Amino acid sequence: MFPHVTGGYMSRPEPHPVDARPPLPKLTLLGLQHMTIMYAGSVAVPLVVGSALKLDAATIALLVNADLLVAGIATLIQAIGIGRIFGIRLPVVAGATFTVVNPMIMIASQYGMQAVYGAMIASGVFGLLIAKPFAKMIRFFPPLVSGTLLMVIGISLIGPGVGLIAGHDTGSPDYAKPANIALAFGVIAVIVLFTRVLRGFASQIGPLLALLIGLAAAVPMGLVSFKGIADADWFGLASPFHFGPPTFPIAAVLSMCVVMLVTYTESTADLVAVGEITGRPATDSDLARGLATDGLSAILGGAMNSFPDTAFAQNVGLVQMTGVRSRWVVAMAGGLLVLMGLVPKVGAFVAAVPEPVIGAVAVVMFAMVAAVGVQNLKKVEFSGNHNTFIVAVSIGVGLLPAFATNRFGNSIFFQHFPAWLQTVCGSPITVAAIVAFTLNLLFNHLGKRREPDLLQAP
Known part of the structure; x- marks a missing residue:
């Protein structure tokens, strides 16, 4: 194919939507939308850790600022990239992973905060070393496995969404106040309305507009x-x-290295999903650069009093919903996060948005992730094999930890098991990944692939 020639001049080919740069005003609003949607989930980690360790308000504020700064740097690297080493160069928003909460609390209680951040740095180095080998496993994440994982990710995150809308303490008299639920449902209704009637750029910023309307409605309440x-x-x-x-x-370092493995499992599903959504499927080299950025974030987090980052699922859902595939939009979101980390007043303004409003938008984004999983599963052949069984068992077993949580939203399903097993199995995504990965190998790769009595489609 030759470049298009017009009037004696060769015109440059249109860039891929991932590489396209919207005008600055649109870029800023779309970046703000990404940043606003991930904010609550990201700052929840330092708030939970700080409260559990009984840190003073000033120290917790320090953790929040550091969290936003490192998340912004990691997001910029994921979007723009650094050579052939870091950044998947896709619209991926990075944020603190909840997987780290329980291990951080246990390490701090036993060894102190210096050990928490030392172990985090060591786990980041470990993550850099295994990023390339781990990425080679992408061939074991066919649509059967990746689609199942995305469904589990989306469904399991509905729980934290419920906490944002109804409250986190089920014993509180204010839990599930009708006014809060009505506000959240109103925001969802506005998102539905805008998605149906708005066109073009207005449709793309529909979630942000709904959030602003929800904020305005919450003021007189x-x-x-x-x-x-x-x-x-x-x-x-x-x-x-x-x-x-x-x-x-040693014990703290090993615990945080397990956290890094869990983080890589979660990120892999999200990175693969973003590649599919944007029409630029991630290769194993792309995936290695994306995972290496997660490892780098742990090193930066250890030095800057922050947390390891992972790809945020709600932002994957936003890409699917709005159709905005530009990585430069996410780079703008990263720049805004860095600004918030350096200027707490900016972060305080975003933090003023009530949780029921944030939760309403987040629930729609989480559900969009599950919908992407359904789309992936449409590519799977379900006749004459055990693939339906694999999906059913993986979702059923994977979601068990999601429906047994404490008031912080952490799974307590495996609370009487060893600490390392709680770290691994406390995440529904990791459990589902292990089950789906194993069952896919067992039924589709080892021995006979098809049973004679299953060759006929029903």
């Missing part, structure tokens, strides 16, 4: 407080190793 903006500082960058020089207890 008394759900919005701007006090935090006045109290927040203008500059909030914490010095590296705020808690002191890192230490490296």
Whole structure:
């Protein structure tokens, strides 16, 4: 194929939608939309860890700022890339993973915060070393496995969405207040309306518009407080190793390395999904660069008092819903996150958005991830084989930890098992990945693939 020639001049071919750069005003609004949707999930990790360890308010604020800064840097790297080493160069938003919460609390209680961040740095180095070999396993994530995992990711995240809408303490008299639920349902209704009637760019920022309308509706309901903006500082960058020089207890390092393996499993499903959605499927080299960025985020997090990052599923759902595939939009979101990490007043304004509003938008995004999983499963042949059985068992077993959680949203299904097993199996995504991966090998790769009595389609 030759470049198109017009009037004696060769015109450049249109860039792939992933590489296209919208005009600055559109770029900023679309980036703001990505950033707003991931904000609550990302800052929840430092808030939960800080509360569990009884840290003072100033220290928790420091953790939040550091979390946003590192998430912004990781998001920029994922979108733009650094040579052939880091960044998948797809619209991937990075944010703190909840997988790290329980191990961090246990390590801090036993060894102190210096050990937490020392172990995190060590796990990041481990992640860099295994990124390429782990990425080679992408061939074991066919649509049967990846589609199942995406369904589990989307469905399991509905639980945290419920917590945002109804509240986190089921024993509180304010839990599931009708006003909060009505507000959330109203925001969802606005998203549906905008998706149906808006066209073009207005349709693409529909979730952001719905969020702003929800914020406006929440003000007279008394759900919005701007006090935090006045109290927040203008500059909030914490010095590296705020808690002191890192230490490296063997047990803590091993625990965080297990966390890195779990993070890689979660990220793999999301990165593969983004590649499919954008029409630029991730190769094993692409995946290796994306996973290496997760490892790098753990090293940065260990130095900057933050947390390891993973690809955020709700932003995968946003890409699917809006059809905006530009990685530069996500790069803008990363830049905004860095700004929020450096200027706490900006973060405080976003934090003023009530949880029921954030939760309503998040639930739609989570469900979109599950819908992407359904789309992947449409590519699977279900006649004359055990693939239906594999999907059923993987979803059923994988979701067990998702429906037994404490008030922090962490799974307690395996609470009486060894700590390392709780780390691995506390994530529904990891459990589903192990089951789907194993069953796919057992039924589709080892021995006879098809039973004689199953060759006829029903």
